[in-house]
Amino acid sequence: MKKLKLLLVQLSLLVLGYSPAYAQQSAGPGPAVGVTPSSLAVSLYKTSHLVFPFAVKSVDRGSGEILVEQDAALGNVLRVKAGKPGFRETNLTVITADGGLYSFLVTYAADPAVLTLLLPEATPPGSVPALVGETGCNEASAQRDAARVAADKTPLPGRRDNKFGMQLALRGIYVRGETMYYRLRLRNNSDIPYAADGLRFLIRDKQHTRRTATQEQELQPCYVYGGPASVAAQSERDLVVALPKVTLPATKYLAIRLMEKNGGRHLQLKVPYHMLLRAKPFSLPKGADDRIVSF
Incomplete structure (x- = not known):
């Protein structure tokens, strides 16, 4: 009877498409690597500048309560301000042309201690695949x-x-x-x-x-x-x-x-x-x- 029950369990697992070997193969290449965000304090009355080593290609704001603008002449510079005083902590994610991914936790400060951040190249380089423009060049x-x-x-x-x-x-x-x-x-x-x-x-x-x-x-x-x-x-x-x-x-x-x-x-x-x-x-x-x- 025990053998019969064991056989039924194994048949059920096969019908569901599961086996220990299959589960091992589906585990993927390894655990995901987290990106630790940097701290960024912004004000309503002062503009903060983020200077990246390469042109900015993508910007994502966690909230509309922060204002972000890319400098038209210098594609590697972002201007950031608060949309209103005392907003809740939010995040900002930036991807540059070399594939660098930058993550920030943004908080409100009436008088930020630092107004300009000079960002180094992302480590490790190529955090995401290097971006290729419409011309086909990296x-x-x-x-x-x-x-x-x-x-x-x-x-x-x-x-x-x-x-x-x-x-x-x-x-x-x-x-x-x-x-x-x-x-x-x-x-x-x-x-x-x-x-x-x-x-x-x-x-x-x-x-x-x-x-x-x-x-x-x-x-x-x-x-x-x-x-x-x-x-x-x-x-x-x-x-x-x-x-x-x-x-x-x-x-x-x-x-x-x-x-x-x-x-x-x-x-x-x-x-x-x-x-x-x-x-x-x-x-x-x-x-x-x-x-x-x-x-």
Whole structure:
């Protein structure tokens, strides 16, 4: 009788889809790791500033009784104030472009002791998957890698356009992962300052007839190092533009167009498909993290 009861229990567990082995496999990779929140006191009459190492991509308020605004010019700065005096303790969660997750417990203080917090990189880095923007680039990695490219002074084959005392030069193309980096130099040999109105990257057909509609595709940069592309008289500046990785057939080329604001000194470079294929690869040294380093 005991054996029969035991058999019935085992059959019931199998019908319910349970077994000790199955339960062990469903346990998951391990226990969740908690993120300890930082303390943040805010006031009704004073503005607190949170300065993050990378651009802020997501903000979640636990209550509408705190006011949060992202600085339009500096994407890595948040302004925080109290919506009313004496609000109940609430929370604030911020995610940055590098995947850093920051958690705060927010309380009211009429006169906060600290009004500006300079936040370090999240530890461990990549608390959440690094965010990829609409351009397909990881903005945080693009920012770091563009600085490495700017520091590389190796002369590479490039293209130049000279007009009206202005020069736009492509001084190298680099690639890492799914992102390509274009190192540009803008030189102003005139006595008139140059203010750029736009820097565009266009994929175009090499040849087209009047009966055929011209098709072009614009690539959107995910990061520009050294911008904006404006140059004082008798000076020069370097730019590094991060774009999604692209290769082209022999029938197309990449056009880099620089337009002058309220002027006519427009410049253009034509980059053939074979120059894109000669992009210089680079990677981090062994054991290094994803911080800015020299080659």
